[in-house]
Amino acid sequence: MGLQTLNDILLAVSASGRERVMLQRQAAGWVPISAPTVYRSVVGVARALESWGVQKGDRVAILSENRPEWTITDFAALALGAVTVPVYSTQTAEQTAFLLNDCGARVIAVSSKKQLEKVLSVRARTPLERILVMDDVMHDVTDDAETDDAVRMRPLMTQGPAAPDSDFDARSQSVSPDDLATIIYTSGTTGTPKGVMLTHGNMASNIACSMEPFGFGNKHEVSVSFLPLSHVTARHVDFALLYRGVTLAYCPDLAQLAQALTEVQPAIFIGVPRVYEKIRQQVIAKTAHLPASAIYRWALGVGRAHRAEILAGARPTSQSWKLANRLVFSRVRAGMGGKAEEFISGGAPLGRELAEWYADIGIPIHEGYGLTETSPVIAVNTPVAHKLGTVGKPLANVEVKIAEDGEVLARGPSIFKGYWNRPEETQAAFEDGWFKTGDIGDIDSDGFLSITDRKKDLIKTSGGKFIAPQPIENSLKLNAFVGTSVVLGDRRKFPAVLISPNFAVLEDWARANQIECASREALVAHERVRALYDGIVKELNENLARFEQLKRVLVVSEEFSVADGTLTHTMKVRRRGIEERYRTQIDEMYAQAETAGRG
Secondary structure, three states: OOOOOOHHHHHHHHHHOOOOOEEEEEOOEEEEEOHHHHHHHHHHHHHHHHHOOOOOOOEEEEEOOOOHHHHHHHHHHHHOOOEEEEEOOOOOHHHHHHHHHHHOOOEEEEOOHHHHHHHHHHHHHOOOOEEEEOOOOHHHOOOHHHHOOEEEHHHHHOOOOOOOOHHHHHHHHOOOOOOEEEEEEOOOOOOOOOEEEEEHHHHHHHHHHHOHHHOOOOOOOEEEEOOOOOOHHHHHHHHHHHHOOOEEEEOOOHHHHHHHHHHHOOOEEEEOHHHHHHHHHHHHHHOOOOOHHHHHHHHHHHHHHOHHHHHOOOOOOOHHHHHHHHHHHHHHHHOOOOOOOEEEEOOOOOOHHHHHHHHHOOOOEEEEEEOHHHOOEEEEOEOOEOOOOOOOEEOOOOEEEEOOOOEEEEEOOOOOOEEOOOHHHHHHOEEOOEEEEEEEEEEOOOOOEEEEEEHHHOEEOOOOOEEOHHHHHHHHOOOOOEEEEEEEOOOOOOOEEEEEEOHHHHHHHHHHOOOOOOOHHHHHHOHHHHHHHHHHHHHHHOOOOHHHOOOOEEEOOOOOOOOOOOEOOOOOEOHHHHHHHOHHHHHHHHHHHHHHOOO
């Protein structure tokens, strides 16, 4: 029968009897969690949920960083036929309240005192009946009266059976592929978040084939789970790896990632483009001065000459490549644990130039593409079918075609059921049975899909020219001095760019050039700093069409973040938030250009 529901994954894990299904870092180091322990914990939590009246179709929210209890709660709810609703740990109390009310959650599992207090601050305005708490923090909460219905999760996890429970297994297997499994709220680059409804069959069909060509599970592989499980990509990946016998080492805080990679030494590295960008920027910063810079440039040249071999999955045998590998490339891989054999990227566009850089240092990154609404994978590059600059071939059970206006359309068993309580928006998302992705792309003669931009992100100047901002931004962010960039110009006379610097690199450069500034505001306003960024953009403009060339540069003194609304929870640029935040400065920049007679 193969994989039919997400509950089949739990039963496969249980049947494996593995000693290391998960790893959790504790004071004594990385502690393994066995298959029997996972199963017992899931059943214990499921029984508690059932005793509280949680039934098929009821919503159970999870507000937590990545940790074993996240997955255990997920499996427990799914086994009862309940619907899991992930909530990002970084969301505010008000944002959390909105989601809980919108989905009608009866129970929420929270990780810590901080998250518990967040929920308690809004609980009276939500339908919540019970709160599960993963940490032992109950005694730390000041108002005991508010925690009458908050229950410690750990004792429940120990109350499951020591051996498989036939009644529980039958209950979990009674859930059908058409049953709703989860409601995942889109991060919302614009507008109000929408709850994407995914069935067991949606996710199971995607998991069954998305990683088939990688051959995971044939060895005792480990992967670090650090991408937020509230995002569909991370949850899909973790489900797929668990199903294929890969051990998950949970890293709850991105600040702990470097240490986790060094200690765990994963065989599989799965990240979003921003993680790969930061690693590259660190390498460039560390090799900025002689003699390291000369060695780095020479090694990159050697790697570029062997790029085709790397992308074909071969390890070059020339003496020059071996030397470059020993001096430079191996040190980059050491920072990622040193033993990774497969590198995968998803969640946002990787960018061709970044993919080329990694290929040149001996790391082929298998970029994939999809959306929350598609469970999520539509296409992915694999070890057996990889083409640089594309997002790979569509999965075997997903059909893809390009509409007349260039939009990518998809259909298949992994396409979502609809938006929670939003029938009109659900209807608008489809055209003749095809899901409209909102992305612009094309399929080449070999069947590889390329994504060029978001349809709604296309900039149309007042002169009627359409500009795709993502390729321009992807090129800019490869420069070590650029943290984040946003191309401007919609309904304006000409395109411009707003840049948030990589302040660590910029401040080092300023000290080396004896530029003293009392604040970041003064730094970005300094004449030599403005000239630096003007030069970076001028160099980029040489490779752009005339109508795409950026006429003005606005360098801001803040770093973008999720907290201030300029980035989504998956670290994508929130264009509307950035343009609103800097509206006055943007308007002044264009006004000055008008006065100067430019544009």
